[in-house]
Amino acid sequence: MHWNSVSDFFAMGGYAFYVWGSFGLTAAVVAGEVLLLRAQRKSILRNLRDELLSEGSPS
Amino acid sequence: MNARVIHWFKFASPQNFYVLAGRMWPWFATLATLLAAVGLWISFFVAPTDAQQGEGYRIIFVHVPASQMSMFIYLVMAAWAGFGLAFNTRLSGMMASALAPTGALFAFLSLATGALWGKPMWGAWWVWDARLTSELILLFLYLGFLALQSSIDDPRRADKACAVLALVGVVNVPIIYFSVKWWNTLHQGASVSLTKSPTMASTMLWGMLIMVVACWMYAITIALLRVRNIILERERHTEWVKHALE
Amino acid sequence: MKKLGMLSVMAAVLRREVSVALRQKGEVLTPLVFFVVVASLFPLGVGPESALLLRMAPGVLWVSALLAAMLSLQRLFATDYTDGSLEQMALSSTPLGLLVVGKALSHFLLSGLPLVLMAPVLGLQFGLEGRSLGILMLTLLLGTPTLSLIGSIGAALTLGVRGAGVLLSLLILPLYIPVLIFGAGAVEADAAGLGFGGHLSLLAALLVLSAFFAPLATKTALRISLE
Numbered sequence: 001m002h003w004n005s006v007s008d009f010f011a012m013g014g015y016a017f018y019v020w021g022s023f024g025l026t027a028a029v030v031a032g033e034v035l036l037l038r039a040q041r042k043s044i045l046r047n048l049r050d051e052l053l054s055e056g057s058p059s
Numbered sequence: 060m061n062a063r064v065i066h067w068f069k070f071a072s073p074q075n076f077y078v079l080a081g082r083m084w085p086w087f088a089t090l091a092t093l094l095a096a097v098g099l100w101i102s103f104f105v106a107p108t109d110a111q112q113g114e115g116y117r118i119i120f121v122h123v124p125a126s127q128m129s130m131f132i133y134l135v136m137a138a139w140a141g142f143g144l145a146f147n148t149r150l151s152g153m154m155a156s157a158l159a160p161t162g163a164l165f166a167f168l169s170l171a172t173g174a175l176w177g178k179p180m181w182g183a184w185w186v187w188d189a190r191l192t193s194e195l196i197l198l199f200l201y202l203g204f205l206a207l208q209s210s211i212d213d214p215r216r217a218d219k220a221c222a223v224l225a226l227v228g229v230v231n232v233p234i235i236y237f238s239v240k241w242w243n244t245l246h247q248g249a250s251v252s253l254t255k256s257p258t259m260a261s262t263m264l265w266g267m268l269i270m271v272v273a274c275w276m277y278a279i280t281i282a283l284l285r286v287r288n289i290i291l292e293r294e295r296h297t298e299w300v301k302h303a304l305e
Numbered sequence: 306m307k308k309l310g311m312l313s314v315m316a317a318v319l320r321r322e323v324s325v326a327l328r329q330k331g332e333v334l335t336p337l338v339f340f341v342v343v344a345s346l347f348p349l350g351v352g353p354e355s356a357l358l359l360r361m362a363p364g365v366l367w368v369s370a371l372l373a374a375m376l377s378l379q380r381l382f383a384t385d386y387t388d389g390s391l392e393q394m395a396l397s398s399t400p401l402g403l404l405v406v407g408k409a410l411s412h413f414l415l416s417g418l419p420l421v422l423m424a425p426v427l428g429l430q431f432g433l434e435g436r437s438l439g440i441l442m443l444t445l446l447l448g449t450p451t452l453s454l455i456g457s458i459g460a461a462l463t464l465g466v467r468g469a470g471v472l473l474s475l476l477i478l479p480l481y482i483p484v485l486i487f488g489a490g491a492v493e494a495d496a497a498g499l500g501f502g503g504h505l506s507l508l509a510a511l512l513v514l515s516a517f518f519a520p521l522a523t524k525t526a527l528r529i530s531l532e
Contacts, residue, residue, distance in 0.1 A: 002108065009103070013114035018179050022118045022172040026125070029164050030277065037284045044291050052301060144525070199479040206475055210466050219529040220462050224476060227458055227522050231480050234511075238483035241507075245490060245499075 071148050073290045074299045084283040087276050094273035101266035118176040123267050124274040125169040126190075129197060130232075132162035132278060136204075137229035140222030150286075152218025153293070155225060156208060157286035161278050163201035169194050189243040193236045200228045214293055314399050318407030319414070325384075326415050332380060337419050340373035344427045355432050362431035363441060363492035367448075367485055369427075370420045374449055375477065377416045378456040379463075379470055381408055382527070386464050395531055405461075405520040405527070409453045417449025437492050440501050444488040447508040454512075454519035455480050461526035484511055 003009040012019040070076050102120040109116040136158045143151030173191050174184045185191070204221050211217035294300050326333050347365045348358055385391035394404055424445055425438045433441065459477035463469040491504035 003104075012117070013108070015113060015115035015117075015179055018115055018175045019117050022121050022175045025171055025175075026121045026168055029168055033161065033164065033281055034284075037281065037288065040288050041284075041291075044288055044295075048291070048295055048300065051295070196479050196482060199475075203476040203479065206472055207462065207466075210463075210468055210472055216529060216532060220526060223458070223522055223526045223529065224462060227480065230518070231483075234483050234514075235479070238486040238507075242486045242490060245494065 071150055073150050073153065073294055074297070076150055077287055077290045077294075077303075080283040080287050084280050084287075087280040087283065091273055091276035091280055094269055094276060098266055098269035098273050101262060101269060106262045106266050107260055112180060115176070115179050118172055119263075120266055120270050122169060122172040122176055124270045125165045125172060126194060127271050128274045128278055129162055129166035129169055129194065129201075131275070132158050132165065133197065133200070133225075133232065134229060136162060137225040140225040143218060144222045144226070149215070149218075149293075150290075152215070152222060153286050153289045154282065155222065156218065157282045157289055158278070159201060159204050159208070159221075160285070161281050163198065163205060165274070165278075166194060166198040166201055170198065187243065187246075189236070189240040192239045192243070193232075196235050196239070197232065200232075204228070311403060314403055315407045315410070318404055319411050322408065322411030323415065326411075332377070333415050333419070336373040336376045336416050337423060339376055340369050340420055340423060341427065343372060344369040345430070348431070359432040360493075362428060362433050363437075363489040365431070366424055366427055366441060367445070367489040370424065370445055370449070371452060371478075371481055371485060373420060374412075374416050374452045375456060375474055375481075377412065378453075378460045378473060378477075381412055381457055381460040382464055383460075383469070386530075391527070392531055395527065401524045401527060402520045405457060405523045406516075409450070409457045409519070409523075412453040412456070413450045417445075417453055420449060421445045433492070437496060440492050440495050443505065444491045444501075444508060447505065447512055448484045448488040451484050451508070451512045451515045452481060454515040455484075457523045458519055458526060461523045461530060464527070464530040484508065487511070 010016060010020075070079055098120065102117055106117070106120075108114060136155045139151045139155040139158070142148065143155065170191065173194070177186055177191075178184050204224055207224055208217050208221050211220055291300060344366055347361060347369075351357060351361070382391055385394070395401055421442055424441055425433075428438045428441055456473075456477055458480075459473040462476065463473045466472060487504045487507045491501040491508075494504055495501040
């Protein structure tokens with residue numbers, strides 16, 4: 001480990017914007033995909049349940 | 060042993076694959092998380108400071124995996140597409156569709172992180188070097204795939220049309236890369252090249268490799284999750300889906 | 306005997322396409338006018354400085370030709386699709402691949418060739434002269450059939466689809482890029498003393514490749530669209 005302090009770590013030798021920007025963007029994309037998939041699944045299941053309920057007769 | 064080989068074909072049915080994918084994805088997610096943790100550790104705490112690029116070079120630990128994955132996913136997508144066209148299986152087309160958005164996002168990340176790397180190192184947000192330009196065109200190919208898919212209503216026809224497009228695209232990728240390289244060397248103006256990466260210490264290589272595999276595991280996880288959604292959506296009028304909800 | 310059959314089928318397809326197109330002369334002329342207009346937009350956009358225009362000329366003319374060729378691609382299968390004759394052709398005993406090649410060839414004759422003939426006039430506006438004009442025409446002559454062949458894939462994929470026009474452009478423009486690079490690059494390479502032979506051979510190679518593979522893809526795409 002070669003960071004002298006926490007603030008050094010965050011400063012990234014002056015490249016903070018670029019390095020943290022890149023990793024941050026990647027993290028945002030990953031989080032975004034996961035959350036979107038979760039939301040998509042919920043909405044599909046909700047629609048399916050509504051369809052089944054409106055069909056009335058139990059299968 | 061022989062019996063197990065024959066049983067693989069049962070997973071070509073969306074219903075069975077839905078269950079299989081449901082069991083598999085947590086494993087890949089765990090692998091992805093662990094590998095990413097190790098990879099990030101190496102990226103920030105083990106890999107040394109570069110002599111020329113200082114700490115800025117650490118972007119390669121996301122840039123290179125993103126580029127690799129964007130290309131690899133396109134190949135796998137085209138393979139699934141080809142499979143689906145050849146054997147007329149529904150699931151293959153669904154797998155290709157499940158991979159496309161992730162591939163497109165990796166291509167976008169590759170370009171964005173490439174720009175963030177290029178600006179401090181070479182002074183410009185964008186350079187028309189062969190690799191970046193080819194990556195941009197790859198993003199266009201992905202966007203075309205997604206656009207074609209969303210404009211055809213019938214999912215079966217959409218899958219097949221996108222399959223043809225993916226196969227045409229995959230054949231063109233080397234041609235496009237070659238022509239862009241040619242174009243780049245002719246116009247010698249842009250002498251900067253993002254392929255001039257820092258001389259690689261072995262820790263840097265290990266870090267990149269682990270991050271690439273982490274992204275690979277992540278892509279598989281997302282593809283499995285997405286294909287489950289696609290299967291539910293497409294098969295919603297079948298009995299097994301109705302039972303699965305209860 | 307069979308070979309004669311193939312040629313006469315192609316001739317019949319060509320004859321049909323040309324006669325249909327000539328009935329709607331406007332549809333053939335509009336892309337040509339588009340070519341002229343778009344090429345003229347660039348100097349208006351960047352200024353009339355002759356050195357700049359001369360450098361830009363091959364690229365600008367190639368991009369404009371590319372866009373103009375793409376405009377008429379939608380027509381390739383759409384009218385036959387809507388009136389049902391495409392389905393008849395697909396069901397007939399003539400191999401669909403042959404029909405596709407015939408259609409691509411007719412597209413080249415009706416849209417590519419006029420562009421080749423128009424290009425030198427526009428080239429003069431940009432300050433291109435003699436030898437460069439000749440090379441430009443040659444590259445367009447070799448390149449536009451490839452554009453027709455690749456374009457037919459897009460036309461077949463987007464048959465009857467919402468927003469087919471713009472979608473078609475999005476799908477095939479990335480595939481056009483190698484043709485653009487070698488076509489436009491030839492004039493510049495020659496002007497720099499590097500010779501245009503390499504570029505021309507690559508254009509020829511792309512033509513051969515697409516003549517071989519594009520009909521296959523288009524045929525498959527047509528069958529998918531007709532299902």
